[in-house]
Amino acid sequence: MVLTFDPFREFDRLAGQMLGTPATMAMPMDLYRSGDHFVLHCDLAGVDPGSVEVDVDGRALIIRAERSPRTDADVQWVRRERATGTFERRLQLGDGLDLDRIAATWQDGVLTLTVPVAEAAKPRRIAINSGGHDAPVIEGEKTAIGRS
Numbered sequence: 001m002v003l004t005f006d007p008f009r010e011f012d013r014l015a016g017q018m019l020g021t022p023a024t025m026a027m028p029m030d031l032y033r034s035g036d037h038f039v040l041h042c043d044l045a046g047v048d049p050g051s052v053e054v055d056v057d058g059r060a061l062i063i064r065a066e067r068s069p070r071t072d073a074d075v076q077w078v079r080r081e082r083a084t085g086t087f088e089r090r091l092q093l094g095d096g097l098d099l100d101r102i103a104a105t106w107q108d109g110v111l112t113l114t115v116p117v118a119e120a121a122k123p124r125r126i127a128i129n130s131g132g133h134d135a136p137v138i139e140g141e142k143t144a145i146g147r148s
Contacts, residue, residue, distance in 0.1 A: 027042050039115075042112075099115075
């Protein structure tokens with residue numbers, strides 16, 4: 001049986017529940033894997049970067065941001081579609097991610113999070129011993145690995 005490693009398995013479920021909510025519309029995001037890390041881009045146009053908080057609580061990644069309303073006295077609104085207030089997105093992270101090494105950057109109103117895959121979850125090659133008398137013995141076992 002082949003299992004596919006998917007550390008964001010809950011993402012699709014949560015996105016389905018959150019689709020159309022103010023937080024989703026106020027914080028649209030893209031998520032993809034590039035090599036041995038995941039990248040999340042979250043659009044936060046008009047948000048003060050100082051109001052953005054990124055927290056990890058257990059396996060939950062929480063992004064909070066606040067967009068303040070424009071308060072100019074001489075403005076007469078014709079149309080107002082950009083949501084204001086405090087917004088939060090929560091993503092359940094699967095196993096196999098290095099949560100201690102998440103990096104966050106801000107550029108042009110886009111929050112970018114880079115989440116590395118944990119070393120233990122990365123693909124690796126297992127060495128195969130060929131037959132012979134020098135094959136290692138598993139502790140507690142009477143048979144040697146690699147013997148024919």
